[in-house]
Amino acid sequence: MSEVWTEARSDARSRASRRVRFRGGPALGIVLPGLPQLLAGRLAAGGYVTALWVGLVTLLMYRWERVWAAPTGALDEQIAFATLALGIAGALAWSIRDLRKGRDPLPMSRSQWGLASRAFRKNRVAVLAVGMVAFFYLVALLTPFIAPFDPTFQGDLLADRLSGPSATHLLGTDHFARDIFSRLLYGARISLSIGFVAVSISITIGTLLGAVSGYLGGAVDSVIMRGVDMVISFPRLVLLITIIALFEPSITLIVVILGLTQWPQVTRIVRGEVLSLREREFVQAGAALGFSRVRIVLRHVIPNILAPVIVAASLGIGDTIVLEAGLSFLGLGVQPPTPSWGTMVADGRNNLLGAWWISTFPGLAIVFVVLSFNLAGDGLRDALDPRLRS
Amino acid sequence: MGRYLIRRLLGAIPLVLGIATIIFFVLSLAPGDPVSIYTAPNVSSEVLEQMRQNMGLDQPVHVRYVRWMGSMIQGDFGVSFARNQPVREIVQQILPNTLILSLSAITLAFLTGILIGVFQAVRQNSLIDNSLSVVALFFYSMPSFWLALMLILIFSLTARNVWDWPFYFPASGMTSVGHEFMSPLEQVGDRLRHLALPSISLALVLAAGIARYMRGSLLEVIRQDYVRTARAKGLPERTVIFKHALRNALIPVVTLLGLYLPFLFSGTVFIETVFAWPGMGKLVVDAIGQRDYPVVMAGAFIFAVMVIIGNLVADLLYSVIDPRIRYE
Numbered sequence: 235m236s237e238v239w240t241e242a243r244s245d246a247r248s249r250a251s252r253r254v255r256f257r258g259g260p261a262l263g264i265v266l267p268g269l270p271q272l273l274a275g276r277l278a279a280g281g282y283v284t285a286l287w288v289g290l291v292t293l294l295m296y297r298w299e300r301v302w303a304a305p306t307g308a309l310d311e312q313i314a315f316a317t318l319a320l321g322i323a324g325a326l327a328w329s330i331r332d333l334r335k336g337r338d339p340l341p342m343s344r345s346q347w348g349l350a351s352r353a354f355r356k357n358r359v360a361v362l363a364v365g366m367v368a369f370f371y372l373v374a375l376l377t378p379f380i381a382p383f384d385p386t387f388q389g390d391l392l393a394d395r396l397s398g399p400s401a402t403h404l405l406g407t408d409h410f411a412r413d414i415f416s417r418l419l420y421g422a423r424i425s426l427s428i429g430f431v432a433v434s435i436s437i438t439i440g441t442l443l444g445a446v447s448g449y450l451g452g453a454v455d456s457v458i459m460r461g462v463d464m465v466i467s468f469p470r471l472v473l474l475i476t477i478i479a480l481f482e483p484s485i486t487l488i489v490v491i492l493g494l495t496q497w498p499q500v501t502r503i504v505r506g507e508v509l510s511l512r513e514r515e516f517v518q519a520g521a522a523l524g525f526s527r528v529r530i531v532l533r534h535v536i537p538n539i540l541a542p543v544i545v546a547a548s549l550g551i552g553d554t555i556v557l558e559a560g561l562s563f564l565g566l567g568v569q570p571p572t573p574s575w576g577t578m579v580a581d582g583r584n585n586l587l588g589a590w591w592i593s594t595f596p597g598l599a600i601v602f603v604v605l606s607f608n609l610a611g612d613g614l615r616d617a618l619d620p621r622l623r624s
Numbered sequence: 625m626g627r628y629l630i631r632r633l634l635g636a637i638p639l640v641l642g643i644a645t646i647i648f649f650v651l652s653l654a655p656g657d658p659v660s661i662y663t664a665p666n667v668s669s670e671v672l673e674q675m676r677q678n679m680g681l682d683q684p685v686h687v688r689y690v691r692w693m694g695s696m697i698q699g700d701f702g703v704s705f706a707r708n709q710p711v712r713e714i715v716q717q718i719l720p721n722t723l724i725l726s727l728s729a730i731t732l733a734f735l736t737g738i739l740i741g742v743f744q745a746v747r748q749n750s751l752i753d754n755s756l757s758v759v760a761l762f763f764y765s766m767p768s769f770w771l772a773l774m775l776i777l778i779f780s781l782t783a784r785n786v787w788d789w790p791f792y793f794p795a796s797g798m799t800s801v802g803h804e805f806m807s808p809l810e811q812v813g814d815r816l817r818h819l820a821l822p823s824i825s826l827a828l829v830l831a832a833g834i835a836r837y838m839r840g841s842l843l844e845v846i847r848q849d850y851v852r853t854a855r856a857k858g859l860p861e862r863t864v865i866f867k868h869a870l871r872n873a874l875i876p877v878v879t880l881l882g883l884y885l886p887f888l889f890s891g892t893v894f895i896e897t898v899f900a901w902p903g904m905g906k907l908v909v910d911a912i913g914q915r916d917y918p919v920v921m922a923g924a925f926i927f928a929v930m931v932i933i934g935n936l937v938a939d940l941l942y943s944v945i946d947p948r949i950r951y952e
Contacts, residue, residue, distance in 0.1 A: 460638075460639075460642070463639060464639060464642045464643055464646070466886070467639065467643070467886070467928060467931045467932050467935065468643060468646075468886070468924075468927075468928050468931070469886045469889040469890050469893075469927045469928070469931060470886060470890060471889075471890035471893055472889070472890070472893065472908065472923065472924045472927045472928075473924065475893070475908070475909065475912060476647070476650060476651075476908075476912070476920055476924050477650060479912035479915075479920065480650070480651065480653075552765060556765075556767045559767050559770075560767060560769060560890075560894055563767075563769050563894065564893075564894070564897065564909060566912070576767075579767075579769065579770055579773065582773070583773065583898075586773060586776060586777050586781055587777065587781040587782065587785060587786075590777055593770070593773050593774075593777075594774070594777075597766075597767065597770035597773070597774070600765075600766075600767055600770065601762065601765050601766050601767075601770075604765035604766075605761060605762060605765040607765075608761060608764065608765050609761065
């Protein structure tokens with residue numbers, strides 16, 4: 235116990251020494267939120283907020299007309315407008331609040347999540363990865379303001395077709411003279427949202443089935459686990475392309491099918507956790523108090539297995555994005571003209587040598603997004619597993 | 625051991641039947657009428673009805689299911705619509721190509737993955753360890769089809785057309801055009817050259833995962849007392865690592881073999897499509913384009929069976945590598 239206290243005290247001391255204490259800090263904090271914190275040595279928080287602020291304000295000034303027209307525009311423009319407004323307001327609010335309180339002598343929370351979040355924040359790579367993930371989602375939301383062209387806009391087919399990276403077309407154009415950079419940004423929305431929704435579906439099903447299977451045991455358990463064995467021993471891609479080929483490929487179908495084929499992994503993890511939880515005193519006490527099984531599973535078992543589920547979700551989004559890109563690459567995913575990273579890679583196949591930029595950049599985008607999710611997932615695993623905490 | 629093998633094989637039977645059932649019902653749920661491909665203005669509805677009867681489509685689902693299952697067990701997968709050839713013959717021709725590709729890829733993946741992992745564990749936390757970790761995670765996050773395209777771009781197209789390398793790798797197929805006229809030695813070389821890029825692009829993604837796992841596993845073993853004993857009695861470091869530590873560290877890595885097989889076969893679907901490799905993956909993708917359902921069903925079924933066999937092999941490998949595990 236004394237170790238914990240020493241650590242907490244030294245932590246508080248280091249925080250106190252790193253709080254903003256030069257004159258003019260508050261004024262600077264309103265003009266450039268995050269910069270005072272950055273100068274005071276808090277690289278992560280200060281750096282993120284500064285970058286967010288600079289990025290959003292630059293965007294606001296550079297694309298003033300589009301932002302002005304957005305509230306009456308299409309739905310995605312309204313969402314982008316709301317994101318921009320919330321981002322700017324949030325950065326300012328955080329800056330003012332942080333400068334005013336500046337010092338919190340002791341970390342307040344000592345709960346399981348509090349400890350995990352402290353462990354997580356010590357892991358620089360993971361913090362950076364979470365920042366990258368947040369950045370990708372932010373870019374996806376703000377795409378209508380950032381993208382220089384419409385993703386389906388075809389330029390001059392004679393002059394602009396297959397032109398390399400230049401000032402007008404940052405990442406070049408494809409065989410229809412469409413701007414790769416704009417398509418990349420719009421494709422991010424598809425990839426990121428499909429990953430998120432599909433994983434939400436699979437996590438929900440997987441957690442429920444795993445908890446039921448582990449808690450009830452017996453015949454229910456063996457039926458569910460045989461089903462899991464069956465789906466796991468099926469190469470997922472073959473199952474996916476079979477199903478998608480039979481029906482018309484559409485974004486909804488892909489999301490649902492991706493979600494419905496990933497739950498077995500989650501079910502296995504959850505079942506294992508529940509098997510050990512079932513014998514613990516607080517669960518037994520719940521049963522002794524006469525709680526219904528539904529209540530025990532939902533209120534007492536599932537909240538205690540969230541940690542491995544969150545890790546599985548974070549790693550699962552990466553896998554799902556790769557898989558969706560693969561399906562689109564085969565022409566079984568998102569259908570043209572909707573831009574998707576997988577389709578864009580496939581578009582470049584016929585001009586690989588002459589126009590390398592068509593396939594290269596969407597692929598790089600996939601790599602960096604998936605890498606961020608994997609790093610974030612690794613960091614979460616290290617932080618949430620008390621056995622791995624140093 | 626023999627009894628365990630028999631029990632596992634018996635246990636695999638319901639799994640195989642279950643998978644066949646899933647495939648059947650997914651396909652019978654599919655909208656559309658298989659006979660509709662014969663629809664034409666000069667084909668009367670009686671002929672179509674006759675066609676339906678010939679194919680057994682006038683029977684209720686459960687009758688069709690039992691019949692289908694019966695012929696499936698006898699190894700009869702029906703006749704391909706597109707090629708008008710029994711699916712069994714097609715599969716017999718094409719399955720070896722996929723096996724060559726996946727076996728070479730998985731061998732390559734485990735060899736490089738284990739070597740890199742051992743190297744990283746021995747130099748834990750050094751600069752080279754950290755940079756290899758980053759590189760491995762980079763490849764681990766990479767879609768194999770994109771890696772394949774990039775390898776083609778660099779080692780096939782640019783190497784031949786821009787840099788004028790004397791040696792480049794072919795971008796498609798299993799053999800060159802004049803393969804039949806080569807000497808036996810040249811034929812082997814030609815095949816290996818064609819195999820290089822597909823198996824490397826499949827293997828690199830897997831190797832990255834294996835290296836990550838190997839590093840962690842070896843680091844755990846190296847801390848144990850018996851390794852210290854081995855060092856204390858003056859054995860050279862090479863013997864300590866490769867003979868004493870590696871054997872125990874390999875046990876969890878062998879589990880990866882079973883886990884990675886579905887990934888491997890998913891990967892072959894993309895890689896075979898990119899490299900025009902005449903294997904099961906390309907067969908299934910092409911069949912889907914042509915709505916050739918018997919081939920799709922057979923392909924999906926064979927992939928699933930290969931995964932089950934692979935898992936069995938992985939379980940048996942445990943007992944070879946770890947004599948403490950006894951199957952009774």
